[in-house]
Amino acid sequence: MTVLKKISVINENKSFKYSIFIGNNFIQTLEKNFSKTLKGKKIYVIYDEFFYKLKLHENLIKDFEKVSTKLGSENFFFKIKSKDKFKNFDKLSILLNFILSHKINRDSIIISIGGGVTGDLVGFASSIVLRGVKCIHIPTTLLSQVDSSVGGKTGINTKHGKNLVGTFYQPKGVLIDINFLKTLPERELLAGFAEVIKYSFIYDKKFFSYLEKNIESVKKLKSPYIETIIFQSCQIKAKIVSIDEKEQGIRAILNFGHTFAHAFENLINYDSKKLIHGEAVAIGMACAFKLSTHMNLCSKKEAKRCIELISKFNLPTKLKDIKGIKISSKKLLDKFYLDKKVKNRKITFILSNGIGSALIKNDVDEITLKKFLNELINE
Ligand SMILES: NC(=O)c1ccc[n+]([C@@H]2O[C@H](COP(=O)([O-])OP(=O)(O)OC[C@H]3O[C@@H](n4cnc5c(N)ncnc54)[C@H](O)[C@@H]3O)[C@@H](O)[C@H]2O)c1
CATH class of the missing domain: 3.40.50.1970 (Rossmann fold)
Structure with a gap:
């Protein structure tokens, strides 16, 4: 071997x-x-x-x-x-x-x-x-x-x-x-790329550029690109969990896009015909970028570049990509409150302040959130 x-x-x-x-x-x-x-x-x-x-x-x-x-x-x-x-x-x-x-x-x-x-x-x-x-x-x-x-x-x-x-x-x-x-079905493969891209969004701008540059070779599982991106992803994850095994601090950034993703998955009752985990994360990350720009944390230009990378991996980025379900801001908010990270009715979001950098935000007020969700649902 x-x-x-x-x-x-x-x-x-x-x-x-x-x-x-x-x-x-x-x-x-x-x-x-x-x-x-x-x-x-x-x-x-x-x-x-x-x-x-x-x-x-x-x-x-x-x-x-x-x-x-x-x-x-x-x-x-x-x-x-x-x-x-x-x-x-x-x-x-x-x-x-x-x-x-x-x-x-x-x-x-x-x-x-x-x-x-x-x-x-x-x-x-x-x-x-x-x-x-x-x-x-x-x-x-x-x-x-x-x-x-x-x-x-x-x-x-x-x-x-x-x-x-x-x-x-x-x-x-x-x-x-x-x-x-x-042997992995294409849909499952693409869903896996959502987590790969996530590491670049939250931690590593160079890795982001590597993915942007080599996207076609990566998608075709060409060597050495596929080995490199698996290695790079595991290395970032290993580094983060070694510092914070039990998610008391930095490990939370690995949940980028996941507050949204978990809410979507619960809404569709984990029905894989409608959405699989990586797809939910892909839409969730796009939402996280949109919330980050809504709160003036990330420039529109960088957010757009990131959402484009998600799309180039043939992954969904919009709520309307979730078929067979009507989503309201009230339903989404209710699902957010099921999240493990809710404290004193405050939902934690991992947001972006530029490519390669993420921050933990647990003080997003409900008025801002409702306004944002209404915009999201109507886009
Ligand atoms: N523990 C963690 O830190 C962590 C992190 C991310 C996601 N998760 C969890 O992981 C789960 C999603 O994992 P997943 O995306 O691997 O889904 P999965 O385990 O459901 O596998 C997806 C599908 O691919 C099939 N499959 C697996 N390997 C195959 C192969 N080599 N060839 C052909 N078919 C194959 C499976 O039978 C299944 O139908 C979710 O439950 C999510 O919550 C956990």
Whole structure:
């Protein structure tokens, strides 16, 4: 296997330390770098249903069987239904029952292999079963490779809102295999780019220019562009979560566009036919730029350039791009108040004060917000 890049995620007080490997053969990376962790252990491989749908599960099982034969470990396989509407208590309970019924112990390893839904659900299960069992993430969507597999946020959705039940639980390792992107549906791939662009908006103007310049090569997954943007995204995320694991400060900027996105996703009841997470983030970021200019924090010129970049990735940028739903400012406001970050009826927005820089705003008054939302709905 070629490990093309490696990133260390380590925080100041060294309470966590793990590596993100970016390459093109996850099973070899696993064998080479995690043999001590896996030797003689019970391994629970929880995989995304796409393996089954694309008839790839038999190869997956064979690959893991080879590793376990060499390392004297024992494998248990479980298929997860992906899609956000299944990231819930029911599916968590079924997963936990499976794991417990196969007599998991504190030494066991849980491996999640799939998109962000699989990773969030499996990460959460790992953090609570026996009060915490080691977990390795093998993300298979672009979104999960650049975002959800790194940083230790786990969780499920409830009818009260998105990701409202969960934990901070860092994995033992993240293995990013770029080959997985070859089977990813185009819509999912583009949705993943929303989170990639986000890092450039909030943190790195040079990265923004790189994306602007190389957009066509990036979209076609050309080498070395795709490796570079995954590396750059993971590095920015790793840097931020290493400083602020539990989102007491700077980590909040990673939620750029997400106050809006979570409200949209809740409004459509997590129906992936209408909107998937990355698309919601794309519209959410465009809204965040518009609110930033409305509040004179960001120039119209820069906001326009950023919204154009979102569009060039064939991602939606407007409320009217959400099909099959009538949105009112009252409905949106109600959804904003479901957000975890609401304090004393004040909603937190992450806004932009120019390309490559973001700020946390938790004093947007309701009058300004209503006026802005009315403008947004009518555009
Ligand atoms: N924990 C975090 O920090 C964090 C950050 C961002 C997003 N998230 C969460 O991640 C979730 C979204 O993740 P996602 O966009 O990966 O969605 P997803 O997990 O639903 O996967 C999208 C679709 O792609 C399929 N798929 C996955 N890999 C594939 C592959 N290689 N080839 C073909 N099909 C494949 C899946 O079966 C699914 O149908 C949301 O629940 C969101 O809240 C979490």
